[in-house]
Amino acid sequence: MLGLLHSLEIAVGATIVGLLIGTCGAYGKLYGGPVVRDLLAVYTTVVRAVPELVLILLLYYAGTDLINQVLTAMGYQRVDISGLVAGIAVLGFCQGAYSTEVMRGAILAIPQGQIEAARAFGMSPGLLLRRITLPAMLPFAIPGLANLWLIATKDTALLAVVGFFELTLATRQAAGVTKAYLIFYLAAGALYLAVTLFSNFLLGRAEKWARRGMPSVKEAR
Amino acid sequence: MSAVEAAAVSSGKAQSGAAEAIHVENLHKKFGQLHVLKGVSLSARDGEVVAIIGGSGSGKSTLLRCINCLENPTSGIIRVNGEEIKLKADSHGHTVPADRKQIERIRSKLGMVFQNFNLWSHMTLIENVIEVPVHVLGVKRDEAIAQAEKLLARVGLAEKRDVYPAYLSGGQQQRAAIARALAINPRVMLFDEPTSALDPELVGEVLKVIGDLAREGRTMVLVTHEMKFAREVATHVVYLYNGLVEEEGPPEQIFGAPKSERLKQFIRNIG
Numbered sequence: 311m312l313g314l315l316h317s318l319e320i321a322v323g324a325t326i327v328g329l330l331i332g333t334c335g336a337y338g339k340l341y342g343g344p345v346v347r348d349l350l351a352v353y354t355t356v357v358r359a360v361p362e363l364v365l366i367l368l369l370y371y372a373g374t375d376l377i378n379q380v381l382t383a384m385g386y387q388r389v390d391i392s393g394l395v396a397g398i399a400v401l402g403f404c405q406g407a408y409s410t411e412v413m414r415g416a417i418l419a420i421p422q423g424q425i426e427a428a429r430a431f432g433m434s435p436g437l438l439l440r441r442i443t444l445p446a447m448l449p450f451a452i453p454g455l456a457n458l459w460l461i462a463t464k465d466t467a468l469l470a471v472v473g474f475f476e477l478t479l480a481t482r483q484a485a486g487v488t489k490a491y492l493i494f495y496l497a498a499g500a501l502y503l504a505v506t507l508f509s510n511f512l513l514g515r516a517e518k519w520a521r522r523g524m525p526s527v528k529e530a531r
Numbered sequence: 532m533s534a535v536e537a538a539a540v541s542s543g544k545a546q547s548g549a550a551e552a553i554h555v556e557n558l559h560k561k562f563g564q565l566h567v568l569k570g571v572s573l574s575a576r577d578g579e580v581v582a583i584i585g586g587s588g589s590g591k592s593t594l595l596r597c598i599n600c601l602e603n604p605t606s607g608i609i610r611v612n613g614e615e616i617k618l619k620a621d622s623h624g625h626t627v628p629a630d631r632k633q634i635e636r637i638r639s640k641l642g643m644v645f646q647n648f649n650l651w652s653h654m655t656l657i658e659n660v661i662e663v664p665v666h667v668l669g670v671k672r673d674e675a676i677a678q679a680e681k682l683l684a685r686v687g688l689a690e691k692r693d694v695y696p697a698y699l700s701g702g703q704q705q706r707a708a709i710a711r712a713l714a715i716n717p718r719v720m721l722f723d724e725p726t727s728a729l730d731p732e733l734v735g736e737v738l739k740v741i742g743d744l745a746r747e748g749r750t751m752v753l754v755t756h757e758m759k760f761a762r763e764v765a766t767h768v769v770y771l772y773n774g775l776v777e778e779e780g781p782p783e784q785i786f787g788a789p790k791s792e793r794l795k796q797f798i799r800n801i802g
Contacts, residue, residue, distance in 0.1 A: 423649035431663040432639030523652040523695035
């Protein structure tokens with residue numbers, strides 16, 4: 311159960327980090343200058359090209375090492391980065407690349423006249439993002455972001471390889487000690503399934519709310 | 532004679548005492564190689580209704596959209612309420628507003644109504660109408676709601692206050708968009724072909740609302756294809772041809788005794 315809690319902590323954290331990166335990334339890709347756009351293109355391409363397991367190993371070991379080298383070079387003490395923070399950062403970094411593309415597509419799907427109207431009434435860019443762009447793109451983004459959230463819950467299992475105590479590692483240890491492999495792995499599978507079912511319920515509600523201004527597609531059939 | 536005086540003289544019916552709400556001078560706009568506006572001047576005094584007419588591609592919508600810098604003019608002077616919009620060249624050589632705060636402040640005094648309504652689809656009508664007063668102008672929410680209810684009642688949509696735009700007809704959406712523009716208590720209303728996207732039988736209800744506003748003395752700049760309507764409500768008509776003002780004057784003169792050959796032909800074709 312502690313393993314499940316850790317898994318969820320990481321998944322939630324990584325999704326939040328991913329959403330922040332995704333929002334900034336999508337904005338940068340759509341409205342940024344050529345340098346920003348090129349940098350983001352490199353980021354999304356590389357992160358989506360390299361297997362996540364490789365990225366996790368790379369960023370977890372190399373990343374913490376790099377931070378500590380920088381810190382010692384600047385005359386600070388080495389820090390011990392907690393597995394939780396590192397896990398959130400690493401998975402969030404991966405998630406960010408995918409959500410950048412999801413959000414970019416969603417922003418492109420907003421009828422541009424609505425954004426133009428907001429500008430015509432004197433909204434500042436920040437207000438426009440908060441009051442118009444984000445809520446208006448949500449119905450187009452939620453299916454993609456829901457995918458990302460479910461992937462995030464399962465990608466936490468990859469952190470087992472760096473020794474982070476999450477659901478999969480906890481299961482392996484428990485199964486190894488008791489030799490009841492079938493029961494423990496089935497239980498772990500059931501827990502992942504439960505997370506997914508519960509998420510689906512909440513995401514369904516969220517999507518319904520986000521689509522509040524839109525007639526049902528069934529009526530257009 | 533200064534440009535301002537010249538504009539006042541040329542605008543037939545203009546109340547010469549009234550202050551100038553919109554002043555556009557020698558405006559140029561290029562889209563790449565395409566020279567859309569080639570030095571247009573326009574003036575709207577308080578209480579005036581200026582109708583901009585012209586064929587497709589004459590630059591009339593572009594002219595209107597330059598007034599609140601939805602399109603950035605390539606060169607020229609725009610004054611709103613006597614305040615000149617500060618422009619500068621950006622790193623690509625495009626002209627952009629120099630002061631974001633200034634342009635936002637000016638925009639919040641201009642009530643724009645679009646051809647395609649552009650209501651915010653995730654908000655109900657009442658939310659659409661209070662959005663700008665509450666979040667841009669800082670009006671208290673309950674005051675804004677009270678005012679918005681009056682405005683919606685005025686355009687005949689009181690009972691639709693909690694409906695989302697997608698569930699309304701084009702005419703209803705456009706009337707709501709007019710209420711949204713009125714909610715900021717605009718100095719000038721800008722209409723960009725407000726009836727062009729509507730079914731013919733819905734045009735009347737929208738024109739009636741706009742006509743009422745004109746009759747109560749609201750300052751408006753109106754781009755339209757509805758010549759009969761322009762003739763009824765406008766105090767001054769500007770005919771654009773190919774990025775230039777071909778002829779302008781009071782509606783009786785423009786529609787009754789046009790001087791330019793092109794305008795005569797344009798009126799014949801449309802009428």
